[in-house]
Amino acid sequence: MSISRMLDSLPGTMPTLEDIYRDLHAHPEFAYSEHRTAGIVAESLRKAGYEVTEGIGVTGVVGVLRNGDGPTVMLRADMDALPVEEKTGLDYASTATMIDETGQAVPLMHACGHDVHVTCLLGAAQQLATSTDLWSGTLVALFQPAEEGRGGALRMIEDDVFGIVGNPDVVLGQHVLPYAAGTVGYRAGAMLAAADSFEARVFGRGAHGSRPETGIDPIVMAASIVMKLQTIVSREVAANEQVVLTVGALHAGTKANIIPDHADLKLSIRTYDRGVTERVEAAVRRVIEAECISAGSPRPPEITELSRFDATVNDPRATDRVVQALKSELGDDQVVEIDPIMISEDVGEFGKAAGAPSVYWALGCVDPKTYAEALAEGKIEEQIPSNHSPLFAPAVQPTLTTGVTALVTAAAAWLSAD
Secondary structure, eight states: OOHHHHTTTHHHHHHHHHHHHHHHHHSOOOTTOOHHHHHHHHHHHHHTTOEEEEEETTTEEEEEEEESSSOEEEEEEEOOOBSOOOOSOOTTOOOOEEEOTTSOEEEOBOTTOHHHHHHHHHHHHHHHHTTGGGOBEEEEEEEESOTTTSOHHHHHHHTTHHHHHOOOSEEEEEEEEEEETTOEEEOSEEEEOEEEEEEEEEEOBOEETTOGGGSBOHHHHHHHHHHHHHHHHHHHSOTTSOEEEEEEEEEEOSSTTEEOSEEEEEEEEEESOHHHHHHHHHHHHHHHHHHHHHHTOSSOOEEEEEEEEOOEEEOHHHHHHHHHHHHHHHOGGGEEEOOOBSOOOSTHHHHHHHTOOEEEEEEEEEOHHHHHHHHHHTOHHHHSOOTTOTTOOOOHHHHHHHHHHHHHHHHHTTSBOO
């Protein structure tokens, strides 16, 4: 099967795709609010000849292209943005805001590259639709809402997405990460970590800041909890058990001279082993509860689970099939094995629910010269902004061209020729 023939028209369509990418970047939308993005996706798929269904899992979109006998291949992209204030200085930087659950206006940014994912999948869907004489089977282009910890994959599954598109034989996808643009990173087996997020509210007794002896200070309590939690990884987890425990938010109080009556913490636990997760979660609960008792809290803490992602595990045989195809098209030097990464994703839910193998790979997005210079200086972490940073700014090219090429190539590894 000639991948190059499948991609014949890509250079001509790339300027339009670049415009779509910049537009999506400038107009990010939060989880389950991706109405504008979903509209752009649906219109593009319909023009390409796909059967389109909208509103799956609230704002999800799927396009199905049936092209004779053969396997069903699902390509997946996520659409939601993050509550991050963009500081990239790009001329297409986001200035969007939203009202959060507290009624406050917060900034929005595509700080995780989902705008790249959407654009690349739209490009791949177009290329495969214009080369149906070169393959047969069924192609499913799935655009998922609410990947950022809000259960978008499960929501689409619960909304019977497989009843609409059929059961896929393989699920494929990619995520931009801070590697050199033009490269693809792969790993068989566990590639991304399991992640569990929690919110904890600890209770004190409000008082005037001048009379702390009349109150119970939940801010001091929360600060003590944050510091004590750091000892779980350093003193309760074996050196060969990979764990990351992060407190990402701590909110309490309104004024300098008021001791509030509660404080809120949000934290995440990342592991590759569910047994380790259970031990760490138990330790987190123990620390929070003990610190509240120690401080004389008037009531037990409230600990609520916010999200739970299993590890993203790539099927070894399916991964090898994809990797061989990618190396053949992109070259051995551009397709490299990477170490497991502690970020998390819910893309694996589709493969699990369908009983199908899944393969997920990393798409480099950093200007190759910039990356090479930082690598030579040993300053990757200092000089290359990572996902979720307000400075995260994927290089438009060769990122988009490589992303479209990778999706088309991976899909073609399954779609049988006529």
